[in-house]
Amino acid sequence: MSQVSSDVGLQNDAPAGGDPSGEVAGKTPGQLFWARFKQDRVAFVGLGVIFLLVALALGAGLIAHYITHRGPNDLSLARQMRDEFGLPKGPNSTYIFGADTAGRDLFIRVIYGARTSLEVAIIATGISVFIGVCLGMTAGFFGGKIDTVISRTIDVILSLPLLVFALGIAAACGTTKEGCFGGFLKPGLGVVVFIIAAFSWPYIARIVRGNTLSLREKEFVEASRSLGASNRRIMFREVLPNLVAPILVYSTLIIPSNIVFEAALSFLGLGVPQHTPSWGRMLSEASRNLEGAPWLMIFPVLFLVTTTLAFNLLGDGLRDALDPRAGR
Amino acid sequence: MTKKRNLALIGLLMVMAMVAAACGGNDDTPGTGGTGTTSATGADVQPGGDVTIEAEEFGFTSGFDPSGEYLGNAWGVMSNMLLRTVMGYKHLGGAEGNEIVPDLAAQEPEVSDDGKTYTFTLRDDVSFGPPVSRPVTARDVEYAFRRIATKSVNALYAGYYVGTIEGLEVGDDPGKDGISGIEVKGDNQIIFHLTKPTGDFLYRLAMPATAPIPEEVAKCFTNAGEYGRFVISSAGYMFDGSDKLDISSCDSMKPISGFDPTKFMKLVRNPDNEGVEDPNRPNYADTWTETINTNTNDIEQRVLADQVDFVGTPTPPTLKKFLQDDALKPRLHVDAGDRTWYITLNLNSAPMDDIHVRKAVNWVMDKEGLRLAWGGPTQGEIANHIIPDTMLNGELDDYAPYGSEGDAGDATKAAEEMKQSKYDKNQDGKCDEAPECQGVLEISSNTPPNTDMIPVIEDSLAKIGITIDDKAVTDAYTPIQTVSKQVPISPRPGWGKDYADPYTFMGPLFDSRTILCEGNSNYSLVGFTQKQADECGVPYAGDIPSVDDDIDNCIATADDAERQTCWADLDKKLMEEVVPWVPYLDATQVYATSAAVTNYDFDQFSGTPAWSRIAVDPSKQQ
Numbered sequence: 001m002s003q004v005s006s007d008v009g010l011q012n013d014a015p016a017g018g019d020p021s022g023e024v025a026g027k028t029p030g031q032l033f034w035a036r037f038k039q040d041r042v043a044f045v046g047l048g049v050i051f052l053l054v055a056l057a058l059g060a061g062l063i064a065h066y067i068t069h070r071g072p073n074d075l076s077l078a079r080q081m082r083d084e085f086g087l088p089k090g091p092n093s094t095y096i097f098g099a100d101t102a103g104r105d106l107f108i109r110v111i112y113g114a115r116t117s118l119e120v121a122i123i124a125t126g127i128s129v130f131i132g133v134c135l136g137m138t139a140g141f142f143g144g145k146i147d148t149v150i151s152r153t154i155d156v157i158l159s160l161p162l163l164v165f166a167l168g169i170a171a172a173c174g175t176t177k178e179g180c181f182g183g184f185l186k187p188g189l190g191v192v193v194f195i196i197a198a199f200s201w202p203y204i205a206r207i208v209r210g211n212t213l214s215l216r217e218k219e220f221v222e223a224s225r226s227l228g229a230s231n232r233r234i235m236f237r238e239v240l241p242n243l244v245a246p247i248l249v250y251s252t253l254i255i256p257s258n259i260v261f262e263a264a265l266s267f268l269g270l271g272v273p274q275h276t277p278s279w280g281r282m283l284s285e286a287s288r289n290l291e292g293a294p295w296l297m298i299f300p301v302l303f304l305v306t307t308t309l310a311f312n313l314l315g316d317g318l319r320d321a322l323d324p325r326a327g328r
Numbered sequence: 329m330t331k332k333r334n335l336a337l338i339g340l341l342m343v344m345a346m347v348a349a350a351c352g353g354n355d356d357t358p359g360t361g362g363t364g365t366t367s368a369t370g371a372d373v374q375p376g377g378d379v380t381i382e383a384e385e386f387g388f389t390s391g392f393d394p395s396g397e398y399l400g401n402a403w404g405v406m407s408n409m410l411l412r413t414v415m416g417y418k419h420l421g422g423a424e425g426n427e428i429v430p431d432l433a434a435q436e437p438e439v440s441d442d443g444k445t446y447t448f449t450l451r452d453d454v455s456f457g458p459p460v461s462r463p464v465t466a467r468d469v470e471y472a473f474r475r476i477a478t479k480s481v482n483a484l485y486a487g488y489y490v491g492t493i494e495g496l497e498v499g500d501d502p503g504k505d506g507i508s509g510i511e512v513k514g515d516n517q518i519i520f521h522l523t524k525p526t527g528d529f530l531y532r533l534a535m536p537a538t539a540p541i542p543e544e545v546a547k548c549f550t551n552a553g554e555y556g557r558f559v560i561s562s563a564g565y566m567f568d569g570s571d572k573l574d575i576s577s578c579d580s581m582k583p584i585s586g587f588d589p590t591k592f593m594k595l596v597r598n599p600d601n602e603g604v605e606d607p608n609r610p611n612y613a614d615t616w617t618e619t620i621n622t623n624t625n626d627i628e629q630r631v632l633a634d635q636v637d638f639v640g641t642p643t644p645p646t647l648k649k650f651l652q653d654d655a656l657k658p659r660l661h662v663d664a665g666d667r668t669w670y671i672t673l674n675l676n677s678a679p680m681d682d683i684h685v686r687k688a689v690n691w692v693m694d695k696e697g698l699r700l701a702w703g704g705p706t707q708g709e710i711a712n713h714i715i716p717d718t719m720l721n722g723e724l725d726d727y728a729p730y731g732s733e734g735d736a737g738d739a740t741k742a743a744e745e746m747k748q749s750k751y752d753k754n755q756d757g758k759c760d761e762a763p764e765c766q767g768v769l770e771i772s773s774n775t776p777p778n779t780d781m782i783p784v785i786e787d788s789l790a791k792i793g794i795t796i797d798d799k800a801v802t803d804a805y806t807p808i809q810t811v812s813k814q815v816p817i818s819p820r821p822g823w824g825k826d827y828a829d830p831y832t833f834m835g836p837l838f839d840s841r842t843i844l845c846e847g848n849s850n851y852s853l854v855g856f857t858q859k860q861a862d863e864c865g866v867p868y869a870g871d872i873p874s875v876d877d878d879i880d881n882c883i884a885t886a887d888d889a890e891r892q893t894c895w896a897d898l899d900k901k902l903m904e905e906v907v908p909w910v911p912y913l914d915a916t917q918v919y920a921t922s923a924a925v926t927n928y929d930f931d932q933f934s935g936t937p938a939w940s941r942i943a944v945d946p947s948k949q950q
Contacts, residue, residue: 085648085651085704086644086699087645103700273797289645
């Protein structure tokens, strides 16, 4: 998919010492990355789509206020936008995406849904990356018993029946006002973010651990250690910077799976609260009347697929640009 | 790329799952149609054939045990096809279907002058079906009451008999001669001695729990729901395979093969009923089968394709299809459901503990919006008070204490009412920014139409400054039946009559003496006392009105018309002085049928098709 130009490849393959004549300028890793990345048009499109989605999500309120003059829960046209059986009407000049089952503007709900999806995905991914990096690096760097404990924990979590477990937590904590664990988990976005983060950090941790295991044996780490650097310094100043590339790539790839996970939880009625627009919940409602109101499924699916695809393409592009040796 | 492929696969699977959920397709349902030999033509009703029903669930409350079943679906099957009761119904729709007529009784009872003694002579030609196959006697009716009085059986509406029939108390074992108020003389005479005149007593003797039960079988099944798989027929049909039941001992009895609570129920003709006169049950079909199919969409498609004969409460898209197609329209049957759907307001929980807030909620609610969430006018009339109009003989047809234009709610009147509330200190017509008014807990069901009602309720309540925190759950009834949960508002409940007297609404729903800390049906806590609050461990909001005296007064009224007026007055009092509900739908009962159904009648008592009057043309079944 992405193309790496031959001259970039050549530069990369140039001897570490460079040409003594000085005609070939040395490039920083950042410059190298950018040179490769900007030639990957597909990844660029992915990035563009993500920018657009973020802009839509951030601007949802403004669009609702200034353009459509309706919020995501506005029912002022609910009568006109449904027939006498309470069935929603399809796309028209007022509701460009049609009405949802309650007679609300589907367009506004879909773009507010982008906000929910991105919010959940980015926060949950952030938390899981943080936990994954901390534990993965600790396990890989120190090895021994610490590694055993962390690695086995990861194995246990990865072997849990994810969806069943997630449904259990969501059902237990998401349907009472008090939440659970003494109010630690309150119903709503919090539960969804917690569940997603709790189940996705092991993937990051495993990758980080593997990379740390090989990095800690490298010469520059040995050199640093022989100069008397502390473990902490080595971890944060020597190892961590070298982990940035895989972390970035896998974070980008984990975001779409988290978006899909949130949609699945909401589809099953255990995600975000009822009135919060969510693509998953919209799909769940659409399945009741696919024949009569296909737009209820088409638009949320379109946005869901586009978003996950964009993040995947960007992730692939980043991986290619950051680590051109990685095969496809 | 593995990751990407996985994601693509997950996405694809999700879309496929959704399409499957929407389009359905369940081909492994047992085929039941097309074996009849008689072809019905024109309006002629030909006996024979197999009636097939599919439903998402049986919805039984006690495994089909007649003593514990408390919902219309089970009553419809029992009273139309399986069980005869001392008094019964004509099994027709409308007012005629609510009339009470002798069933097992040979004629109307003799009632003593003080209205406390009812003497019945039973018919001598009714027999139990196989394998019992012996005449039904008064002793079998008396045994049904002993079961009602047996605690472990958990007879859910025992309250209609306890305190009414002398000596009938629920206990561990009432013993063979345990109920002093029920006297049996010979095989055919049964006398009921009541503690007080009870105007609707005959209705109570038409409830399935009072149908005769053979002790030789049922004595082995005295825990709740157990007898459900061994029900012995006293009417036109029986469980398929009943004749194979070995009743020589308790140990030898294995569940009858014709009923599996998770899969299906099949009824066939009861050979012991042949030649028994029964003017109200013509028993047209040869067999009747209900099969569980969790895919509603699939059931509806199968009814449209004449593969299944009945579907109850079709979804709005299917309803639309039936109503807009002239060929399909005659196959849609809409009858009065004698059922009110309502939003319950908790009189002991802020901010609904203030009558002005409750009135404001009634004024502001967009009832038409709620009805649209149900599927529009076919689903029923907008309800403006508690008892369905069909049960009050039209007395309150024009009564709408909180009526508004187009039933869309009246925000101005709501604001005026709200201003008088203690929660509107700044007098702006909106509930203040106090915690009592913000994020008010609401428990709803997580299935339609509840899910579609929530936006309407949120939108309406926002107009009077109340924001709600809706919790949509699978089982919404448990929290609202648990006093300690203090649920201020819930749009989940509906209440259908047990029998055609309004007492069946007023008693269970508003009598403070029936309030239980758990499993309570007086969700609004009308008449709740400080003592009960202490018992249930909740703070008492104070000053909660009671209508217990009004209920006692109405129930003692023997004259039917006077009693109805008494209930109508109480309905008005509740709506104006207590305001426990926002009633919004006086619901209809809708059934769609296949083209094979040649005769349809509605059973007003149970709110289901009058199954024994359903006739099918096997040649039209696919």
